[in-house]
Amino acid sequence: MAGLAAYLPDGTAADHYGGGALLEGFEQRIADLLGKPAAVFGPSGKMLQNAALRVWADRAGQRSVALHPQCHIAADEADAYREVFGLEPVWLGERERLPGTADLEAIISPLGAVTLELPLRNIGCRLHPWGELEAFAALCRARSVPFHADAARLWESQPFYCRSHAEIAGLFDSLYVSFYKGLGGLAGGALAGPEDLVEEVRIWQQRCGGRLRRLFPYIASALQGLDQRLERMPLYHEKAKVIAAALARLPGVVVTPDPPQANAFHVTLETAGGDLMEAALDVAAESGFWFFDEPLESPDEGLGRFEITIRESAMPLSETEITEAVRHLQQALVQRRRPAPGAA
Known part of the structure; x- marks a missing residue:
């Protein structure tokens, strides 16, 4: 202040x-x-x-x-x-x-x-x-x-x-x-x-x-x-395109739109029966990496969706760091998998 x-x-x-x-x-x-x-x-x-x-x-x-x-x-x-x-x-x-x-x-x-x-x-x-x-x-x-x-x-x-x-x-x-x-x-x-x-x-x-x-x-x-920040908006956009391209190469990950048209885009991935918000909190507790405030509504069963927005705090992060964080999110979803009803 x-x-x-x-x-x-x-x-x-x-x-x-x-x-x-x-x-x-x-x-x-x-x-x-x-x-x-x-x-x-x-x-x-x-x-x-x-x-x-x-x-x-x-x-x-x-x-x-x-x-x-x-x-x-x-x-x-x-x-x-x-x-x-x-x-x-x-x-x-x-x-x-x-x-x-x-x-x-x-x-x-x-x-x-x-x-x-x-x-x-x-x-x-x-x-x-x-x-x-x-x-x-x-x-x-x-x-x-x-x-x-x-x-x-x-x-x-x-x-x-x-x-x-x-x-x-x-x-x-x-x-x-x-x-x-x-x-x-x-x-x-x-x-x-x-x-x-x-x-x-x-x-x-x-x-x-x-x-x-x-x-x-x-x-x-x-x-x-x-x-x-106004003059840095093109940098945010370019960073978003780089990150989206890297994430789109991960198995089980879909980026929308591809390439991003602004500094933000949607990521859709398989939830493996886990809760996306709980998995994101697991990753945050372990690494301090924060993806989103809340997941987006997904129209398809078994898929989770969230928005990645590139602003100033994301600029120091490398393409590798962000893709690794998404891999960790995928792993956390598997670990959070809920047993099927009636399973032993």
């Missing part, structure tokens, strides 16, 4: 309930980085993003929003889009693949907004090809439907596209970015878009309790992440 003070401008007063030069300057930096007229920072990106969708929907007079069934908004926020913000989902595409423009064309009902997640984490942190994103944007323009990006991992996605953050953001009418994932901040995110949209989101933020009395610690950690 003391080290974060270096990222706060000398002589600048603390922010106060969403105002002040420190917060306003930071928001302008994010707006400029993303090539948008305005941005609003808050401790909860989920709040900001759902608020933006509600504003777009109210303007259109349509509470229906196109969402992929596995996107974060639909799968990981306890239905906040519906229960708190009064939105209704229209499912865009199928659970285990990226949505395409054909999926959007198949939706003939009016929409308040269309949302894509970059990358779609729950199916392996997959990203659309650039031409497909452009086609989505063109189709939304033709239908006069706002196009929003859940771009919490925009920083991690940028190396895949080899375009500036502003060029990627330019395809969308609004987008949300996070500061506590690859950038390593304490918490928080920003919603960027037109000035009038951002001002309405500020009102929703206040309604939801998101305009805290002091936000400067979160701002300081976000500034640190931007200064120290």
Whole structure:
């Protein structure tokens, strides 16, 4: 915490309930980085993003929003889009693949907004090809439907596209970015878009309790992440590709996607009847190597799935160290094998 003070401008007063030069300057930096007229920072990106969708929907007079069934908004926020913000989902595409423009064309009902997640984490942190994103944007323009990006991992996605953050953001009418994932901040995110949209989101933020009395610690950690980690995102991506290629050569291991499109990918392996979480804890207790906070849901009996994310703490680890750790995980699963019902 003391080290974060270096990222706060000398002589600048603390922010106060969403105002002040420190917060306003930071928001302008994010707006400029993303090539948008305005941005609003808050401790909860989920709040900001759902608020933006509600504003777009109210303007259109349509509470229906196109969402992929596995996107974060639909799968990981306890239905906040519906229960708190009064939105209704229209499912865009199928659970285990990226949505395409054909999926959007198949939706003939009016929409308040269309949302894509970059990358779609729950199916392996997959990203659309650039031409497909452009086609989505063109189709939304033709239908006069706002196009929003859940771009919490925009920083991690940028190396895949080899375009500036502003060029990627330019395809969308609004987008949300996070500061506590690859950038390593304490918490928080920003919603960027037109000035009038951002001002309405500020009102929703206040309604939801998101305009805290002091936000400067979160701002300081976000500034640190931007200064120290943003330029390292291509290195994280390259490391992820190297590690994924090595793991894909292990017997009984499948990597998705191969190669990774961002700094994260899914690993699927046979569990041998053992509990994946318990086996991971065994490996951690023995070696200190930590794979994941919790395993992912696997649709297939006898298979376990988890995500490997490459950030700063993984950079010193060699390809051999990581592959050996996965071998140890496989061994721990065998040792954790549960006897079949009725076995002696």
